[in-house]
Amino acid sequence: MLELREISKSYVTSALTQVALDDVSVTFRDNEFVAILGASGSGKTTMLNVIGGLDHFDSGDLVIDGVSTAHYKDRDWDAYRNARVGFVFQSYNLIPHQSVVANVELALTLSGVSRGQRRRRALAALETVGLAEHSHKRPSQLSGGQMQRVAIARALINDPEIVLADEPTGALDSTTSVQVMDLLQEVARQRLVIMVTHNPELAHQYATRIVELADGRIISDSDPVVGELEDADGDDGDAEGAGDGAGDGGAKGAGRGAARAAREAAALNDDTAQLPIISAGEQGDGSAAESNGAAEGDGATENGGATEGDGANEGTGGAVGRKESQHRTSRRRTDRAAKRRGHNKNRVDVSRPGRRPRRVSMGPLTALGLSFTNLMTKKGRTAMTSFAGSIGIIGIALVLALASGANNYIITTQERAMASYPLTIERVGMDLTGVLSTSAAGEAAPNDGKIHTASQLSNVTASMKTNDLTSLQSYLKGNGGNINKYVRTIEYNYGINPRIYLPKSSKGPVQVNPDVTFAEGSTNFGAFQSMTSTNIFKQLANDRSLYVNSYDVVSGRWPTAANELVVALDSNGRLPERLEYTLGLRDYGQLQNAMAKLRQNEGVKLKNSAATWAPQQILGAKFKLVNVPDLYKYDAKYKVWSARDNDAAALKQIVAAGTDLKIVGIVKPTSSGGGFGQSSVLSPGIYYTGALTQQVIAKAAASPIVKQQLADPKRNVFTGKTFEEEAKEHANPQIDLSSLITIDQDKLMAAFKFDPSSINAGLNNLDFSGMDLSGAVGNVQLDLSSLDLSQMPAIDLNGLDASKLDYSTLQKQFPQLANIDLAKVVQAALANGAIKPGGAQALSNILTQVVGGFIPWYAQHGGDDDGGGPGAPGQADPAKIAAAVTKYLQTEQVQKLLAPIFSGDTIIDRAKLTANLTQALGNDPAVQQIAENVSADLASQISSKVASALSSTVTTALSKAVGQLLQSSLNQLMTTLQTQLTAQVQNAMGQIMGNLSSAMQVDANKLKDAFKFNMKPAEIAALLTQLLNPNATTARANLLTLGYARADQPERIDIYPKSFADKDHVKSILASYNAEAKAAKQTDKVIVYSDLVGMLMSSITNIINIVTALLVAFVSISLVVSSIMIGIITFISVLERRKEIGILRSIGASKADIRRVFNAETLIVGALAGLLGVGVSVLVTIPANIYVADRFGVQDIATLPVAAGVILVVISMGLTFLAGLLPASKAAREDPVEALRGE
Known part of the structure; x- marks a missing residue:
């Protein structure tokens, strides 16, 4: 039983409150046909929506079978509408994009009924309303009455207890209305049918009860429920x-x-x-x-x-x-x-x-089905939306495809490069990885205003080490670290390079291996040095599987014997031009001439033959293998081995006696083994087997020179000196070559003839008579007027030496002084004021007067001695200067000036001198008496001493001044003489040089006979080469040069991993080997190497990954834009499907179900966009791969991984799902009543 208890419902707007139901109370029986009549706006439909749970009342209570719904939640109302209520609407409210049967069975889907049962019950319901044959049609293909009957079938499909019909005949004609009413009447026999209608006639005809409403109130009820409960x-x-x-x-x-x-x-x-x-x-x-x-x-x-x-x-x-x-x-x-x-x-x-x-509840498949059928009704918009959403996916997919293809290509290249560039360990290794990482991780210099050193050079040298390959070889041969599991083969290279000659060319036998033609001129090639200095001949790996499968045999076969060679062409099957010369197809002498010009920095052009060669021409090439020790001859005198390869005649004989080598095959890379950027296992060239290397070693071991070097490893067989001596003498070599040549002096003199008359003719023409020296000689006079005598040196009287005085006369005159040291007594007497304080100044004044009077005196009397009369004023003959000074000092005038020195107390204080002497001689009365006499005699001697010093000073000063003047005058004279003599000599030498060519005659034949060499030219050159060769500094280097090596001393170890992953295992094994050596404190066994290929490929991979990430991030912007667009389109879809939302809610769909429907739609659009993007990307890669493969020979450069494609589809669905969350939430919040009213 259904009861409405005081139900009120109002619609409130900002300006109006519309009362739809006003305190309505009514009870309905479980099965009756109730018709609700009333004018428009009376509340009929509102009451119907309240009963059906589509609309909620403001107050009152709706009681269903005695259970109040006052506290029903949304999910309770959803279950109520689905299980107990069926709706029949005036406008049918069928979902247009669903078929008739799908519309009917939709309510069963929400109830969780199985698919088969749903279909059977839906067809049964359609059969009941007479539309079973129209089950596959769309609602738009039915008439109005048929659609209404479909709506009734949908209302009854879930066997509801209540059927609510809102104007079911309002849009039908009378005939169809009767059919619908008959159907509802039949339904009412088993359940409660409440119908809202404006047609009183139909109401009275079919309804068992009529309830009328006016202004939201019940004004009449034809059969109320009264007294039945009691x-x-x-x-x-x-x-x-x-x-x-x-x-x-x-x-x-x-x-x-x-x-x-x-x-x-x-x-x-x-x-x-x-x-x-x-x-x-x-x-x-x-x-x-x-x-x-x-x-x-x-x-x-x-x-x-x-x-x-x-x-x-x-x-x-x-x-x-x-x-x-x-x-x-x-x-x-x-x-x-x-x-x-x-x-x-x-x-x-x-x-x-x-x-x-x-x-x-609506299952995910139901939601997907609803959304999918809806999208299929709008195929154009769906396709455009999906394409717009796929643009970002296409961009990312293409970027990932290129990145994946590039990385796959790098991996493939690495694996192919393992045969061309194996993991190589040299005897002298460098850890280039450590050097680069150290440089990259260098710390910034502190900002302290100083310049700090960057330690690149020390880092490089620290990373270099001489590896102990003997120990490593033993470890690897013993399968250390189980390395054989990860490698295809391990090759040991001993640094032996066979000496191979091309026997015939325009210049005779030519050495083609090791290369000398390009090596000598490699410094002139600049950037092409590394390309042109590569040897043509190379050794094949012992493991044939490394290269056989990567090459096609063009002609012949692969070599097997030691004397067999194979020619490897380039990736296009062409023969490099340089190989034409090496094979003798073109004259090798032309190539040597061209290289010689290049070494002289001259331009040269080789003729481009663009020739084609038959395989038999290449297979017909012949070479000679020369045993290197055969090229050396022992010099017993100097005890060294000298090379004979510069002796053409000897070389020709040696080459002719060499071992024949022949070309037995021509090969080229397979179609998958080359291409752009792909490394071939064998670079173009000529290859020999390892058997040839072993043959060279065996022959070298049997040679005398190798045996001698092995017997005396400390001495260089090429120089005869010990390696230690060579190290010391290397900077300044001392070589005695005197015994190499004998000279016949008689023949040497006879080779030269000289005509002295040609020289004399020139000397005779010297004419000095025309030289004018009068002016020069006449000008050599001393201008004494220019002498500056103001700075004459002063006489220091305190420095008088008493020991120089003559005391013999005094000692004879006074015997009592014989035992007295008079020199000491006199020195003491002079030191204590005996010389007057102004004596020195007085003496200087006298000296100035004496010197100042010399110039006037010499001007008047200087020429008297030679009869020439007085000289010119201020002029003097330098030869007469010294005599003139002596003569001047003896003149009366000077003697008067000097007289105060010899007499009087001008210089010496005689009283003081006497007192000092008396004091110095002691208190002996006898001595005191003679002191005065001694004082007088000493004063005379001292005066003479001072006069003598004065004369010496004057003479020295004047001589020095005159000497300076004389030097200046002589320089003047010599300049004049040099100018005139130079002119005369130049004239004479010009004549002599003109006659010299005819004066000297050389007889070339006699000169040649004068010199005799004790060795042949080739022997001399070889000897000098060996004596001056700085390269052979160790016994090991000498033995390698001679072609000898020990089996346990490889120069290089090449490890060929099976795969790129196995390469990492091999590197781990080597790391473990180093760790064990360090743990055992055997650091000399630690090896250092560089995986250059791995480093380069890793760097390229990192770059590709970075670029890929940047491109993906950039392209992802379009994904965001696409997602926003899809969100907008989903919002539009919500507006378009409002009525569908109302229909779903009316049959019991929850808000979550509605949200699920629109989320399903966005997921479908996202999936379509992702699939379309991935599909388009895959299609684009097909022609791109074809073009790249055809243009560059690289296969599958753009490959989208399946996992990446799946992830992109998932990402697309996820983004569209996120973009559709807001629109889906809005759809879930839609009011069912408003949604049903919308169009």
Whole structure:
């Protein structure tokens, strides 16, 4: 039974409150046909929506079978609409993009009914309304009446207890209206049908009850439910109820619940049975309910469990027994009321077996199906949206395809390069990785204002080391680290380069290996040095599998014997031009001439033959293998081995006696073994087998020179000196070559003839008579007037030496002085004031007067001695200067000036001198008496001493001044003489040089006979080469030059891993080897090497990854834009599908279901965009790969990995899903009533 208790509903806007229902109370029986009449706006449709749970009342209560809905939640209303209510709308409200049968079975989908059962029940419902044959059609293909009947079938498909029809005939003609009303009347026999209509005639004709509304109130009710509840209060005759207890709110018993459960279990055996509706929350265990008739509980589930809330059943499942009693009691009441009204003839038994609550939820597949069919009705827009969304995916997919293809290409190149560039360990190794990492990780210099050193050079030298390859070879041959598991082969190279000659050319035998033609001129090639200095001849790896499968044999076969060679062409099957000369197809002498000009920095052009050669011409090439020790001859005198390869005659004989080598095959890389950027296993050239190397070593070991070097490893067989001596003498070599040549002096003199008359003719022409020296000689006079005598040196009287005085006369005159040291006594007497303080100044004044008088005197008397009369003023003959000075000092004038020195007390204080002498001689009276006499004599001697010093000073000063003047005058004279003599000599030498060519005659034949060499020229050159050769500094180097090597001393070890991954294992094994050596403190065994190929490829890979990340990040912007666009389009789709939203909500779809529908739509669009993007990208890569393969020979340069494609599709779906969340949420929040009204 359905009850409306004081229901009120108003629509409030900002300016108006519209009352739709005003305190409406009405009760409906379980099966009756109720027609609600009223004018427009009276509240009919609002009441219908409230009853159907589409709209919610503001106040009051809606009671269903005695259960209040006041506390229903959204999921409770969803279950109610799906399981207990069926809607029939005026405008049909069918989903246009779904078929008729899909529209009908949609409600069953929400209930969780299986697909097969849904289809059978939907067809049965269509059969009931007479439309089974139209099940596959779209609603737009049906008439209005047919669509309304489809709507009725949809309303009945879930066997609802209540059918709500809103103007079901409003859009139909009269005939069709009658058909629809008949159908509704039939439905009303088994359930409650409430119909809103404006047609009173149809209402009175078909309805069993008519309720009229006006202004939201019920104004009339033709058959209200009055007194029927009381009639049923004492009725306990229900055979199904086993209980006998009654409560205030209604009867209920455990036995009734058990009977209900039994019928439910029985009904499950028939999946096609039309089961009566059971409200959500009706299953239980028959527990007691509260007296108000509503059971409280918390065991609700959305998909058919007990309803949760205050108005729900108490316990985990609710009280099935109680509600089943309510159903049966209500129907009994209705039956009795119908009998009283006379309507019993139209009623059928509505007692139906119970069933389990059905799950009310839309599955993901249903949501996807709805959205997919909707998108298919808008194929154009869907395609454009998907394409727009795929643009970003296309960009990213292409970037990833290129990156993947490039990385795959790098990996393939690395694996191919393992044969061309294996993991190589040299005897002298460098850890280039460490050097680069150290340079890259260098710390910034501190900002302290100083210049700091960057230690690149020291880092490089520190990273270099001489590897102990002997120990490593032993470790590898013993399968150390289980290395054989990861390598194809390990090759040991001993640094032996066979000496191979081309026997015939325009210049005789030519050495073609090791190369000398390009090596000598390599410094002139600049950037091409590394390319032109490569040897043509190379050794094949011992493991043939490294190269055989990568090459096609053009002609002949692969070599097997030591004397067999193979020619490898380039990747295009062409013969490099240089090989034409090496093979003798073109004259090798032309190539040597060209290289010689290049060494002279001269331009040269080789003729481009652009020739083609038959394979037999190449296979016919012949070479000679020369044993290197055969090129050396022992010099017993100098005890050295000298080379003979510069002796053409000897070389020709040696080459002729060499071993024949022949070309037995021509090969080229396979189509998959070359191409742009791909390294061939064998670079173009001529290859020999390892057997040839072993033959060279064996022959060298048997040679005398090698045996001598092995016997005396400390001495250089090429120089005869020890290596230690060479190291010391290398900077300044001392070589005695005197015995190499003998000179015949007689023949040497006879080779030269000289005519002295030619020289004399020139000397005779010297004429000095014309030289004018008068002016020069006359000008050599000394201008004494220019002498500066103001700076004459002063006489220091304090420095008088008393030991120089003559005391013999005094000692004879006074015997008492014989035992006295007079020199000491006199020195003491002079030191204590005996010389007057002004004596020195007086003496200087006298000196100045004497010197100053010399110049006037010499001007007057200087020429008297030679009879020439007085000289010119201020002029003097230098030869007479010294004599003139002496003469001048003896003149009366000077003697007068000097007289105060010899007499008087001008210089010497005689009294003081006497006192000092007396004091110095002591207190002896006898001595005191003679002191005065001694003083007088000493004063005379001192005066003479001073006069003599004065004369010496004057003479020295004047001589020095005159000497300076004389030097200046002589320089003048010599300049004049040099100018005139130079002119005369130049004239004479010009004549002599003109005659010299005819004066000297050389007889070339006699000169040649004068020199005799004791060695042949070739022997001399070879000897000098060996003596001056700085390269052979160790016995090991000498032995390698001679072609000898020990089997346990390789120069290089080449490791060929099986794959790129195995290469990492090999490097790990080498790292473990180093770790073990360090742990054993055997650091000399630690090896250093560089994996150049790995470094380069790793760097390229890193660059590609970085660029890929940047491009992906850039292209991802388009993904964001596409996602925003898809979100907008999804929002538009929400607006377009509003009515569909209302329809889904009316049949029980929850908000989550609506959200799921639109999320499914965005996921479909995202999937389509992702698939389209990936598909287009794959299609684009096909022609791109074809072009690159054709143009550059690289296969599959753009390859999109499957995993990347799947991830891109998932990313596209994820982004579109995120973009559609807001529109989907908006759709879920749509009001069902408003949505149904929208178009």
